[in-house]
Amino acid sequence: MSQTPFEQAGSLRIGTVDFVSPDEVKVALDIEAPESIALNAGGPRPFPRVNSYVLIPVDDGFLVGQIEWLTVERSAFPKRRGMKDFGLVDLPYPLRKLSLNPLGTLRTNPSDTDQYIFRRGADALPSVGAAVVLPTERQLRSIVESGERRRVKIGTSPLAGDAEVCVDPNRLFGRHLAVLGNTGSGKSCSVAGLIRWSLDQAQRDCSRQPNARFLVLDPNGEYSRAFSDDAIKARIFKVSTGDAERALKVPLWFWNSGEWCSFTQASAKTQRPLLRRALREVKAGRVGVAEPTDEDRKLSLRRYLSSTLILIRRNLQSSAVKTEATKFGFHLQTIAEDLKQLGVDFPDHQLNKIVEAVQVALEARHKDGFDKQKQTSFVYFVAFTNEEVETIASALETVLSGLGGVVYQEGPDEDVPLSFSGTDLADHLEILADQENVSQYLDFLVARIRTFLSDPKMKAVIGRADGMTLEQWLADYIGKNNAADGCVSVIDLSLVPSEVVHVVTAVIARIVLEALQRYVKLNGVALPTVLVMEEAHTFIKRYKEDVENQDAAAVCCQVFERIAREGRKFGLGLVLSSQRPSELSPTVLSQCNTFLLHRISNDSDQDLVHRLVPDNLKGLLRELPLLPSQSAILLGWASELPILVRMNDLPKSQQPRSDDPEFWGVWVGKDEDGKPIHRDIDWSTIATDWQAGPTGTSDGEVT
Ligand SMILES: Nc1ncnc2c1ncn2[C@@H]1O[C@H](COP(=O)(O)OP(=O)(O)OP(=O)(O)O)[C@@H](O)[C@H]1O
Numbered sequence: 177m178s179q180t181p182f183e184q185a186g187s188l189r190i191g192t193v194d195f196v197s198p199d200e201v202k203v204a205l206d207i208e209a210p211e212s213i214a215l216n217a218g219g220p221r222p223f224p225r226v227n228s229y230v231l232i233p234v235d236d237g238f239l240v241g242q243i244e245w246l247t248v249e250r251s252a253f254p255k256r257r258g259m260k261d262f263g264l265v266d267l268p269y270p271l272r273k274l275s276l277n278p279l280g281t282l283r284t285n286p287s288d289t290d291q292y293i294f295r296r297g298a299d300a301l302p303s304v305g306a307a308v309v310l311p312t313e314r315q316l317r318s319i320v321e322s323g324e325r326r327r328v329k330i331g332t333s334p335l336a337g338d339a340e341v342c343v344d345p346n347r348l349f350g351r352h353l354a355v356l357g358n359t360g361s362g363k364s365c366s367v368a369g370l371i372r373w374s375l376d377q378a379q380r381d382c383s384r385q386p387n388a389r390f391l392v393l394d395p396n397g398e399y400s401r402a403f404s405d406d407a408i409k410a411r412i413f414k415v416s417t418g419d420a421e422r423a424l425k426v427p428l429w430f431w432n433s434g435e436w437c438s439f440t441q442a443s444a445k446t447q448r449p450l451l452r453r454a455l456r457e458v459k460a461g462r463v464g465v466a467e468p469t470d471e472d473r474k475l476s477l478r479r480y481l482s483s484t485l486i487l488i489r490r491n492l493q494s495s496a497v498k499t500e501a502t503k504f505g506f507h508l509q510t511i512a513e514d515l516k517q518l519g520v521d522f523p524d525h526q527l528n529k530i531v532e533a534v535q536v537a538l539e540a541r542h543k544d545g546f547d548k549q550k551q552t553s554f555v556y557f558v559a560f561t562n563e564e565v566e567t568i569a570s571a572l573e574t575v576l577s578g579l580g581g582v583v584y585q586e587g588p589d590e591d592v593p594l595s596f597s598g599t600d601l602a603d604h605l606e607i608l609a610d611q612e613n614v615s616q617y618l619d620f621l622v623a624r625i626r627t628f629l630s631d632p633k634m635k636a637v638i639g640r641a642d643g644m645t646l647e648q649w650l651a652d653y654i655g656k657n658n659a660a661d662g663c664v665s666v667i668d669l670s671l672v673p674s675e676v677v678h679v680v681t682a683v684i685a686r687i688v689l690e691a692l693q694r695y696v697k698l699n700g701v702a703l704p705t706v707l708v709m710e711e712a713h714t715f716i717k718r719y720k721e722d723v724e725n726q727d728a729a730a731v732c733c734q735v736f737e738r739i740a741r742e743g744r745k746f747g748l749g750l751v752l753s754s755q756r757p758s759e760l761s762p763t764v765l766s767q768c769n770t771f772l773l774h775r776i777s778n779d780s781d782q783d784l785v786h787r788l789v790p791d792n793l794k795g796l797l798r799e800l801p802l803l804p805s806q807s808a809i810l811l812g813w814a815s816e817l818p819i820l821v822r823m824n825d826l827p828k829s830q831q832p833r834s835d836d837p838e839f840w841g842v843w844v845g846k847d848e849d850g851k852p853i854h855r856d857i858d859w860s861t862i863a864t865d866w867q868a869g870p871t872g873t874s875d876g877e878v879t
């Protein structure tokens with residue numbers, strides 16, 4: 177016969193409430209309460225156990241509490257019900273007490289009274305003397321299994337009767353996930369598992385290949401094994417070693433000016449402006465282009481006149497024209513010279529009107545001086561009047577309006593990914609340096625660029641790949657329409673030369689973000705994509721903000737900070753995995769809304785994660801140093817309440833390759849099962865391979 181709720185509550189009773197505050201409830205356990213295993217709640221269950229759940233009936237439901245600590249208090253012998261203790265001496269008795277963190281309320285489901293619904297927060301707190309009961313199996317499961325849209329099962333909860341722990345990918349990936357834990361605690365397996373289980377479930381739900389996109393940035397080259405099976409068939413990009421694999425290419429024309437500056441360590445004063453200008457001009461194709469058309473030439477005339485007009489107006493506004501011994505006069509002189517030249521090419525645009533206006537002003541303000549020391553005469557200009565300058569400006573405007581108006585943009589932005597070759601950039605920089613008379617400041621920079629361009633290791637990654645277009649790159653790395661080519665890209669960074677690995681990572685992450693931004697701009701909706709960054713502490717590392725020359729690591733971190741801040745709007749979710757959370761950029765961490773915490777034993781790392789959660793939920797985190805591998809605490813937006821999860825099993829073939837080296841087996845020549853283990857050495861192949869450099873790249877320069 178089934179029990180009434182009251183009878184049932186009676187039999188599951190374990191104690192009474194002793195003390196109540198909004199964030200802590202203390203309970204005195206009954207003498208009869210189980211000592212180590214509870215057998216009466218529908219299956220053997222460890223009780224009392226820290227971090228397990230108990231219920232306190234309140235109003236129309238139960239307050240759910242999580243056990244924070246257990247203790248024994250020597251107290252007077254409790255009065256036993258229905259028994260008279262005449263003649264007994266009241267010796268102190270070890271009374272068990274426990275403290276609970278109130279987590280939320282469990283109520284019966286109005287549409288199905290057999291089911292329960294768990295909600296965070298409590299409207300009513302129990303009063304002293306209220307009964308405390310063990311949850312039944314169903315109640316326990318409801319605590320973990322409540323919540324809407326539980327789509328993907330990621331594991332089970334050992335503290336809640338092995339209830340299934342499911343997550344909603346929208347929540348898990350939508351607002352960035354951080355997977356943190358010591359080395360060997362199971363982070364990479366969890367990351368690989370989350371991707372695989374999500375894709376498996378999506379495939380089951382829609383019975384076709386899901387339209388999903390995952391990009392895994394993999395600095396240790398662990399993931400190629402995890403995703404190369406037939407079910408996922410990831411696209412794996414690797415620095416070319418000559419095999420048929422896809423070669424990792426991040427051509428140098430993808431880099432924006434910030435990335436160039438950080439990589440070349442260009443100084444802010446002279447080098448950066450010139451580097452920017454060189455990039456702009458190389459991208460505009462001013463170098464080595466075919467014969468320009470009439471339209472091109474007209475446009476360049478418009479650009480020249482526009483920038484001249486802007487310059488003159490700026491000088492007028494700042495009153496620079498009205499200072500004595502002004503430099504403005506020399507500007508005007510060059511403008512007049514340029515315009516005379518252009519007048520030959522463009523006879524019908526009345527450029528001579530401007531030249532006349534300029535010459536009138538120059539003649540009026542021009543003075544002859546004599547340097548007594550050097551015994552030379554020189555020319556200088558005194559203050560111009562506003563009217564003189566205005567006349568020049570209006571002459572410029574008249575000609576410009578005849579040509580179609582001012583062009584404010586000086587050709588393409590230096591950050592647009594337009595194809596050019598590295599040697600062209602270096603050549604052009606040299607020409608610019610000569611023109612501007614700053615060769616002494618630029619020689620070193622140009623030499624540095626040329627050195628790394630001629631390095632075959634670099635060429636393999638950043639060289640201009642044959643015929644590779646931006647479109648192709650996006651289709652390869654982010655994915656084709658409807659993910660026709662698979663849902664996962666693994667970008668193996670392990671062989672990328674260390675001098676460029678930060679820039680390469682930054683470029684990939686930025687291009688992905690900017691591509692998705694443009695997708696939203698043109699389509700009005702976002703294209704959900706997940707970017708996974710393993711070993712995040714090396715790529716998303718705290719950096720000093722007040723340094724003038726940001727190094728490549730800082731530029732890389734800034735890209736991820738941008739993704740953390742803005743990615744959500746463009747459908748880009750970030751998953752980062754790290755063993756040193758305290759070294760991560762605080763900006764990125766604070767933007768992560770979900771955390772999967774594996775074993776963390778280091779003090780500063782523990783402090784950091786403790787700061788991420790509200791006080792009444794800290795109890796569970798105390799278990800962090802003790803977690804076995806494959807167990808983790810899931811907390812944040814993707815989970816109704818912080819729960820301990822035992823992640824699904826990942827078969828060996830689907831685990832990222834991070835096996836510990838097999839010392840003993842190699843020493844004794846056989847593994848656990850007695851199978852022989854060989855490690856033959858042939859250093860000559862290694863030496864030859866080493867000295868040859870990456871295949872097919874030992875000749876010539878990067879182009
Ligand atoms: N879900 C799982 N299924 C099966 N085995 C697991 C699982 N999670 C962890 N393991 C075991 O734990 C080991 C270590 O896991 P993993 O390589 O993911 O650790 P990690 O935290 O990424 O370490 P590192 O910081 O060194 O990269 C694995 O080799 C595997 O044997």
Ligand SMILES: [Mg+2]
Pocket residue numbers: 363364365834
């Ligand atoms: Mg790992």
